[in-house]
Amino acid sequence: MEKLSAQEEEAMQAVWKTGEGNVKVFLENMEEPRVPYTTLASTIKNLEKKGYLGSRLIGNAYLYKALITEDEYKKRFMSGFVKDYFENSYKELVNFFVEEKKLSARELKEIIELIERSGG
Secondary structure (H helix, E strand, O other), rough: OOOHHHHHHHHHHHHHHHHEOOOHEEEEOOOOHHHHHOHHHHHHHHHHOOOHHHEEEOOOOEEEEEOOOHHHHHHHHHHHHHHHHOOOOOOHHHHHHOOOOOOOOHHHHHHHHHHHOOOO
């Protein structure tokens, strides 16, 4: 699956929040400031072409729903992100956040505890 643009990710957030719906409902579930209806409709069609959304015709309106869960997308996105920016090393990713003072010693200890509890 293709990587999504920021606009496409924003649309997917609205879809995941809504479940199945039409463009109008997705627009209502978007964060402010909202994009114009026609822009969102175009983005939804692109997401369908890319395989992220499925649709069905009910009467004269299309209802769309996600074909990939938010968790599945996050896993794919993070894997690609770590590969592209951190030499495929999660250790380098964590090190970056430590150096940028985005992770405290307490937070690192919590992460270590999570890893130990999950058998990692």
